[in-house]
Structure formats: C-alpha cells, structure tokens
Amino acid sequence: MTTTRDTRPVELRRTGFGPAPDAEALRAEPGVVRVPTPFGPSAWLLTRHADVRRMLGDAEVFRNGWTPADLADGPRRDPRQLSGDRSGNLLSLDPPDHTRLRRLLTPEFTVRRMRRLEPRIVEIVDDHLDAVERHGEPADLVSLFALPVPSLVICELLGVPPSDQDEFQARTARQLDMTLSEADRTALAAEALAYMQDLVARARRAPGEDLIGMLIREHSGAMTDAELVGIANLLLVAGHETTSNMLALGTLALLRHPDQLAVVRDDPGAVPPAVEELLRWISIVNSGSPRLAASDVEIGGSRIRAGDLVLFNLPAANRDPAVTDDPDRFDVTRRATNHVAFGHGIHH
Structure with a gap:
C-alpha cells in the first residue's frame, strides 16, 4: 500500500x-x-x-x-491572490483605512439589522431542508443545503435581485470548485467582480434596504464605488465557502459523535455552546x-x-x-x- x-x-x-x-x-x-x-x-x-x-x-x-x-x-x-486593488477588503487593510471602513460597516451588522434578515434566513433554511427531505435517501447535504443556503443569504444581504440569484449561485459554486484550472477560476473571479460593480452602480441609482443600499444612503460621500465592490466581494468570498464548509463538516462531526448530537437535538439551549465548540474543534479556516x-x-x-x-x-x-x-x-x-x-x- x-x-x-x-x-x-x-x-x-x-x-x-x-x-x-x-x-x-x-x-x-x-x-x-x-x-x-x-x-x-x-x-x-x-x-x-x-x-x-x-x-x-x-x-x-x-x-x-x-x-x-x-x-x-x-x-x-x-x-x-487579490484581484484588482484592495479597496474595501478589510482583511488586507491596516489602520487608518481599516479603522475608517470598519467604523462605517459595523452599524450594518447590529443585532437589530440582522434580525430584519432572520425571517428570510429561516425561510431559506426551511425550504432547503424540505428539498433534502423530498430528495430522499441518500441525499447530498453539500449540494442540496450547505452550498445554496449561504449563497442565498448573501444574496439577501447584498440585494442581489431574484432574477439574478440563480446565475449568482451557479457562479459562486463554480468559484469554489478547486478542480477548475487557475485560468478558469481567474475568469470566474473577473465575472464576479464585474457583477459586483454593476450591482453597486444599480444601488447608487436606487439604493434599497440591503447592506449596499444602506451604506450608500447613510455614508454616500464616505465610500467609493471600489470600496463598496470590495466589501461585497469580501462578504461573498469570506462568508460563503466558510459557512458552507462549517454546515457540512459540523453536521458530519455531530453524526460521528451521536452522544453529542443527542445533546444538541434535544435541548435548544445547548446550541450556542455547541456552535462555539464546533468552531474551536473544526477551525474551518486554517490560516489567514x-x-x-x-x-x-x-x-x-x-x-x-x-x-x-x-x-x-x-x-x-x-x-x-x-x-x-x-x-x-x-x-x-x-x-x-x-x-x-x-x-x-x-x-x-
């Protein structure tokens, strides 16, 4: 062997x-x-x-x-492997640019604003759990649940219109396909960047209740279009793959530890500490x-x-x-x- x-x-x-x-x-x-x-x-x-x-x-x-x-x-x-400039990408910025952008962005992630999204998130999760059940055994948790749920939540957060969401999800899923060539992944990144630029341009004309719209409405002169695009791209890259992997691997960890699964399944109050332990034990991001x-x-x-x-x-x-x-x-x-x-x- x-x-x-x-x-x-x-x-x-x-x-x-x-x-x-x-x-x-x-x-x-x-x-x-x-x-x-x-x-x-x-x-x-x-x-x-x-x-x-x-x-x-x-x-x-x-x-x-x-x-x-x-x-x-x-x-x-x-x-x-940063495409274009680093505008808006908080993970690659130092103070004072990082401080300025984080100060503008933090209010958009208050509990109150996130709770406005909660009913839609619950609806997305319920719809995809129903899809898993309809599919029957065996079901692929990754393709039926772990990948599409974060993608759709990010669509809601960024204000991606329903007519664009299928294409947005398909492109995002392909960007996470590590079997693609570097040239294909670069081309997909360029497509995603172009879409984000168009999304920001549309929000400039008619800002909605989504994250980009609120940033434009409340901080119009304080953020450039490039910074708004960078923030949108950061949320997509940092928020989709990590959440998808955590959903899938967290489920696998619980299935391999049925005693721990029983604790979480039978007591909703046990969920918050379980989430923290899953984050620690799996550490979904290796490095930065x-x-x-x-x-x-x-x-x-x-x-x-x-x-x-x-x-x-x-x-x-x-x-x-x-x-x-x-x-x-x-x-x-x-x-x-x-x-x-x-x-x-x-x-x-």
Missing part, C-alpha cells in the same frame, strides 16, 4: 477534523520555527494559542497591507493572510526581524493543551474558550 505525501505548506495541512501531526509537533517545540513557502522567502510559523493571539492582536507590528517589495529578502510573488513584521520583535522566544513574514495555524492554536483541557475531545457542553476560529484583534 502506498500513501501520498502531503506537499501543501504545513500551515494548510489537516488530518481529519484537526491539525496535521507536523503542525502539532511544531507547537510542542520551544521557540518558533521558520518554514519554506511556495511564493519565495521562508516565514515564521506560529502554532501556539498565545503566540497567535499576540500576533493577531498587534496590527502595528504585524502588518496586513504589505507588498512583495516590503519583504526583507526582496520582491517575490504575492501569495494573497501572511503578516509582515514592521519592526524587530520577540515572540514565542524567537527573534523576528523587520521584513520577515509570519504565518499562523488556527487549528493547532485552537487545540493547544496550554489553554484547553483535553483539546482533541469534541464536547458540546464545554465551557466557552477563547478560540481563534474567527481570528483575533482588529480583523476578528
């Missing part, structure tokens, strides 16, 4: 629901280690919970808004954008120099025995932990 060696960068490797053994081994070593990267220079890799939180919590020292020319080893290919050290700094006992790249592994950090008892055990009744499934700091 032969096994296939995992050639992906160590910060992207997984074993089942958890981190890869080599990421866990690095977490147990003293200090911080450097790892090779596929895009040029080596980088420091953080795997311990305390180190990851400290780095993500210091946006002044560990910068997001860098270019390849800022690297200590000289210009290299940018690994972040590489950070660039803006000055010399010591972290985890190692000296990181200005111009060095820093990577991080969230699954390893979320299963760090230094902060969670028996971290590999899936327990929906676990007391809430300071997990970093959503990151930490200003980009949380």
Whole structure:
C-alpha cells in the first residue's frame, strides 16, 4: 500500500477534523520555527494559542497591507491572490483605512439589522431542508443545503435581485470548485467582480434596504464605488465557502459523535455552546493572510526581524493543551474558550 505525501505548506495541512501531526509537533517545540513557502522567502510559523493571539492582536507590528517589495529578502510573488486593488477588503487593510471602513460597516451588522434578515434566513433554511427531505435517501447535504443556503443569504444581504440569484449561485459554486484550472477560476473571479460593480452602480441609482443600499444612503460621500465592490466581494468570498464548509463538516462531526448530537437535538439551549465548540474543534479556516513584521520583535522566544513574514495555524492554536483541557475531545457542553476560529484583534 502506498500513501501520498502531503506537499501543501504545513500551515494548510489537516488530518481529519484537526491539525496535521507536523503542525502539532511544531507547537510542542520551544521557540518558533521558520518554514519554506511556495511564493519565495521562508516565514515564521506560529502554532501556539498565545503566540497567535499576540500576533493577531498587534496590527502595528504585524502588518496586513504589505507588498512583495516590503519583504526583507526582496520582491517575490504575492501569495494573497487579490484581484484588482484592495479597496474595501478589510482583511488586507491596516489602520487608518481599516479603522475608517470598519467604523462605517459595523452599524450594518447590529443585532437589530440582522434580525430584519432572520425571517428570510429561516425561510431559506426551511425550504432547503424540505428539498433534502423530498430528495430522499441518500441525499447530498453539500449540494442540496450547505452550498445554496449561504449563497442565498448573501444574496439577501447584498440585494442581489431574484432574477439574478440563480446565475449568482451557479457562479459562486463554480468559484469554489478547486478542480477548475487557475485560468478558469481567474475568469470566474473577473465575472464576479464585474457583477459586483454593476450591482453597486444599480444601488447608487436606487439604493434599497440591503447592506449596499444602506451604506450608500447613510455614508454616500464616505465610500467609493471600489470600496463598496470590495466589501461585497469580501462578504461573498469570506462568508460563503466558510459557512458552507462549517454546515457540512459540523453536521458530519455531530453524526460521528451521536452522544453529542443527542445533546444538541434535544435541548435548544445547548446550541450556542455547541456552535462555539464546533468552531474551536473544526477551525474551518486554517490560516489567514501572511503578516509582515514592521519592526524587530520577540515572540514565542524567537527573534523576528523587520521584513520577515509570519504565518499562523488556527487549528493547532485552537487545540493547544496550554489553554484547553483535553483539546482533541469534541464536547458540546464545554465551557466557552477563547478560540481563534474567527481570528483575533482588529480583523476578528
């Protein structure tokens, strides 16, 4: 029997629901280690919970808004695969641009405004659960539920009209197909960008009650069209694949732990802590954008120099025995932990 060696960068490797053994081994070593990267220079890799939180919590020292020319080893290919400029993409911005946009965007995600969407979200979920039931056994949870539900919710959030939603969903699903060639994925990204530009142009003419419409109505002169397009694209990219994967893998985790499933199924009050435990235990996002050290700094006992790249592994950090008892055990009744499934700091 032969096994296939995992050639992906160590910060992207997984074993089942958890981190890869080599990421866990690095977490147990003293200090911080450097790892090779596929895009040029080596980088420091953080795997311990305390180190990851400290780095993500210091946006002044560990910068997001860098270019390849800022690297200590000289210009290299940018690994972040950002199309066009970074306008509106909060994940790639540093203060003060990040601060300004987040201040404008945060009121759109208040509990009151999200509750206005709740009846429509419940309707979307119910419709797709009914579709799964009508399909009969066996049913593909991913195609019938996990992929379309977040896509339709994002359509509601962004104000995608019903006449466009089928095409929007089909394009979004194809963008998540990792079997497509890079050229095909680039072309789909360009199509999505063009659609978002048209969506913003229509909202400028007649702003609705959706997120883009409210931003235009309440902050018309404070945000450019490019920033509105960037925000829309960010919500699509960051909100669709992650939610789809969480719905599917969260269901699989519960099915593989029937005792935990019974707790959640029989007690609605058990759902909130179960969601937090699923976020911690699965850590659906392996990592985030590489950070660039803006000055010399010591972290985890190692000296990181200005111009060095820093990577991080969230699954390893979320299963760090230094902060969670028996971290590999899936327990929906676990007391809430300071997990970093959503990151930490200003980009949380």
